[in-house]
Amino acid sequence: MGGLVPGLSTIAGPIDQLFMVVLILTGIAFFLVEGILIYFLVRYRYREGRKAKFVHGNRRVEILWTVIPGLMLFGLAVFQYDTWTKAKIDFPSEAVSEVIAVSANQFEWKATYAGEDGKLGTEDDIQAPINVLHFPVGRPIIVELQSTDVLHSFFIPVLRVKQDAVPGRPSRVWFQAIAEGEYELACAELCGLGHYRMRGFVTLESQEKFEAWLEEVAARR
Ligand SMILES: [Cu+2]
Structure with missing residues (x-):
């Protein structure tokens, strides 16, 4: 449709x-x-x-x-x-998914990717630049959302994904992209005076390009 x-x-x-x-x-x-x-x-x-x-x-x-x-x-x-x-409700298993931590605060998005070990919350985690998110196409993505201050909402219109980020209460959302391209992530919860600039840049890309990007970000540390 x-x-x-x-x-x-x-x-x-x-x-x-x-x-x-x-x-x-x-x-x-x-x-x-x-x-x-x-x-x-x-x-x-x-x-x-x-x-x-x-x-x-x-x-x-x-x-x-x-x-x-x-x-x-x-x-x-x-x-x-x-x-x-x-x-x-039915989340794909973490074994087949890319699990990414996204933290919202006034007024930006911060994404953290697992490093070599494939696990979040370890030494080799990779912190993406502010408001930049990359997702591989064709496999499930699980986003672990949290907010460090007020209510925000993680909204990627092209993926039909919208999930509140609630301070003190981590939430998760999953999706699987089917095409490559560059799109917008918006905050869909009026979260303060800077709400309008709480905008992220989403790149949907092949697994190879995604891995190359991750390596490049990791190398910059
Ligand atoms: Cu917000």
């Missing part, structure tokens, strides 16, 4: 589909409710000599307009379950 922003992760298709279904449902509800509202405004407008009627309520209508939206929301909850599970 085409959108304004290309979808370049394995989860993008299902997420866009969900978005479309929700948009159509809420769109129908919007025009229906606003249409009825306008109709009533006109139909029952002030007229000379017409007296207002006191209506206490209508149980049947009230039950109806509670149950129908309730059923629609329940339907959506069931409909989105698989996609949600895939995107947010």
Whole structure:
């Protein structure tokens, strides 16, 4: 399904589909409710000599307009379950993934990559330049997110990835990119006066190019 922003992760298709279904449902509800509202405004407008009627309520209508939206929301909850599970609950194993630590603070992103030993939190960790992130294409990436001050949100539109970074509470998000290119990482949580410049530069590239970049960054230390 085409959108304004290309979808370049394995989860993008299902997420866009969900978005479309929700948009159509809420769109129908919007025009229906606003249409009825306008109709009533006109139909029952002030007229000379017409007296207002006191209506206490209508149980049947009230039950109806509670149950129908309730059923629609329940339907959506069931409909989105698989996609949600895939995107947010079923993480790939760390053995086959690239695990990257990303720390957010006012107002920058810092990414840390595992060094030679393939493990984070060790001597040979590689600290990327501020606001620079590289991800290999075609294999799962697990981002371990944390914030050192306030709420931020890790948002990469082309990957359909958005995850809050909460101070004191590490969170994780995973994705798998399917195409190369340079894209934007944005903070999607108003986090202070410098929020607008909390922008990262994401490079999606082949495993070889990714490794070459890592080596280059490591050599600069
Ligand atoms: Cu922020």
